[in-house]
Each structure stands twice: as structure tokens, then as C-alpha cells.
Amino acid sequence: MHELSIAQSVVEIASRHAGGRRVTRIYLKVGHLRQVVPSALAFSFELVSQGTPVEAAELDLEEVPAAGMCRVCGAESRLESFPLRCAACGGLDIELTSGEELYVESLELEEHPQETGS
Numbered sequence: 001m002h003e004l005s006i007a008q009s010v011v012e013i014a015s016r017h018a019g020g021r022r023v024t025r026i027y028l029k030v031g032h033l034r035q036v037v038p039s040a041l042a043f044s045f046e047l048v049s050q051g052t053p054v055e056a057a058e059l060d061l062e063e064v065p066a067a068g069m070c071r072v073c074g075a076e077s078r079l080e081s082f083p084l085r086c087a088a089c090g091g092l093d094i095e096l097t098s099g100e101e102l103y104v105e106s107l108e109l110e111e112h113p114q115e116t117g118s
């Protein structure tokens with residue numbers, strides 16, 4: 001269950017940026033290729049956030065679609081499923097341009113909301 005380790009790092013990152021304040025909302029970007037199950041992540045997050053400044057924060061998950069550039073014909077394709085294949089020529093030599101993201105984009109804190117930067 002890799003959602004648990006993801007949840008753990010999200011809690012760590014958010015706690016570190018919170019600087020002792022309570023976190024009310026976490027904006028998370030997750031690439032499609034990470035194959036994260038949102039409900040499993042929400043459950044894991046609830047579990048590992050207990051007793052931390054992040055406890056009871058809302059998790060705002062945004063999925064980033066997978067996309068890549070074909071090394072053969074140069075076309076950019078949106079990649080929906082495996083195997084990753086160029087939509088223009090059918091080639092499999094794809095350089096990923098998005099879809100592997102997994103990071104905390106920003107946080108909302110209890111007072112004086114602040115950007116975490118990226």
C-alpha cells in the first residue's frame with residue numbers, strides 16, 4: 001500500500017512548513033502515472049496525521065494528466081494508460097513531460113495563510 005508512505009511524506013513536509021501552526025488544508029499534486037488511489041490516500045493520511053499539526057487538515061488532491069513527447073516524430077501525446085504510446089506514430093519511445101508529479105503545492109494554515117513556494 002504505497003499510499004501510506006506518500007501520506008507519511010505529505011505529513012512530514014506539511015508539518016515542516018507549518019512552523020508550529022495548525023494546517024487546515026493541503027494542496028497536493030499527483031501525477032496520473034503514480035496511480036494513487038485517492039480514497040486510500042485519504043485514509044492513510046488520516047491515520048498518519050494523528051497527533052501532528054496536520055491532523056484534521058483537508059487533503060486537496062489534484063491529478064496531473066500524463067503527457068509525453070515522442071522521440072521519433074516529436075508529437076506530444078496525452079498518455080492515458082500503459083503502454084505509453086505516441087498518439088501520432090504509435091511509437092513507444094516517449095519522453096515523459098508530466099504525469100510523475102507528487103508534491104505538496106501549497107498549504108493553508110490556521111492563521112496568516114502563507115505560500116510554501118514550489
Ligand SMILES: [Zn+2]
Nearest residue numbers: 070073086089
Ligand atoms: Zn510519434
